[in-house]
Amino acid sequence: MTITDQPAPTRHHDAARFTRAALGRIGRYVFIGFVIAFFALPVLWLVTAPFDRAPALRLSVPEFTLRNFQVLLENPYALRSLWNSVIISLGTMAIVLVLAALASYALSRVRVPGRDLLLYTLLLLSAIVTGTAAMVPIFVLITELRLMDTYLAVVLVMAGGLLPAAIFILKDFMDNTPKSYEESARVFGASSLQILRHVVVPIARPGLATIAVWGVVQVWGNFLIPFILLRSPDQFPAAVVMFTLYTEGGQPNLALISAFSLLFSIPVVLLYLFVNKRYGFRFYGGIKS
């Protein structure tokens, strides 16, 4: 099927063109079908197995039951890990939010020499000093600080990695908020912390919400940092417990794993839907492991 230079379309030419178009269309649908299969097949299990009376590795139409979630609720270890994930995510998010808000506000309102250079350098650093690349120094540092096996270690390391990008994004928001309110508040004698709390924060709320959601999503699924910094199983967040459930010896308890993986996944899916609806989706690197 080569393109010919015939001046007028002949019947033969039309036929070739028609075949080509038909083949193209078929090829396209086959490809799209393949893409859907590739991305849907692994996830199907996550949707069916948790509700199956006898969850197995083999995909099947579930005989509906909620018993697997009963199994999950009765397993203190699994349930606690979800709670640990909540603590670690919210803790990191709180630190990132407060420190980034303070820093970005100050950097937005006061001219510090070399400010932009500083911001870009930090951003560059957070992109190249990833959790993976820096796991050895981070591990040794936390050992030396005697913070091994504490939430604090995980929270501080995660916050350190997320802060540069958070400050960067928030400063953009702060730059675009009107300054007249702050001026009037100042005329009435408000202190700068008061102004920040009662004037700036309400205005910058969409930006703060974005950072909060982004921070939680980054931490919630993170595996490596808690995996190397935590020792006691009752401290593990869900990401690590999920891994131990299927790697540590014996037959994996499929009732537990299926319900657990679904419950563990739901928050990020909900947060994603929320962000997508409110702001449209944006994405950033930071610590990704």
Place this chain on the structure above:
Amino acid sequence: MPTTSPTDQLPQGPRDSAGPLRRQSKRRLDPDAAGLGRARASAFVAPAMVLIGVFLVFPALWTLYLGVTNWRLTGLAAAEPEFVGLDNYIDALTDDRFLGSLSRTFVFVIGSALAGQMVLGFTIAWLMRSAGKTMRGVVETLVLLAWILPASVIAWLWLVLLDRRDGTLNMILGTEGTAWLLEYPMQSIIAFNIFNGTAFSMLLFSSALASVPPSQLETARMSGARTLAILRDVVFPNIRGHILTVMLLVTLWTFNVFTPFLLTGGGPGQETEIFPVLIYRLALQTGELGRGAAFSLIMIVINLVIALIYLRVLRERRHT
């Protein structure tokens, strides 16, 4: 790194330098509406800088020192690490495990990031332009889902998919009993990483394709150009910058990805021991922290090189 980060806005000279000029212009330009002042501003910035300094900058610098010691997790060298100079680096150059891991990482990055995520992401973005709304919604949701689910859940789902006895893949292909993770370990983690990361390329290429002038596409189509010709002559020249951006970011992230460990643990043997997994096994499982730190530094330097190329590309894009 934000995908949109402009990078070369250095502060512009006199505006920032102290002097009589500043005092004059300050009254007019001062954005400090809340009357923060330098001192309080510094106090606001300091806590964040301390945290970044201790847990991001310091570890990076510390690898310089750790990498020239024989620091170990346990034993004598744990109590009193000795200075060993460049031994760790020299050993690495002759170490089969290191070199093997580096070449595997190369295959992994080329296969899963460039050939996999980018090509698949672009193709999906291209095909979805002309697809119906429902089809587009279904495909994009699935691709995004594979991206946002926690990595340890995705790894488990792939273990189910590839399982030897009851795996979905064997069921569909009729290849009963094939142990994919043992027989095709590298192919498996490449496919796994394509599954996990294609969303980013897809999203970025979708928005890039939206910026291609429809009139140019229309003209090309009217004159009877075939799809490949349209891509080559109209689409690619228009989105060259985006392609480079995606290429560098995806390469950087894939190089730093640890999730294949969740699927194979680096095995069987060392067949899926990509660089991050090598560092983990060597430093934290075997306890050779000094050598691990040397490898960490090599990794940070490679990251830096990729990031600097990225910044350069961005700058050139701005100037043209």
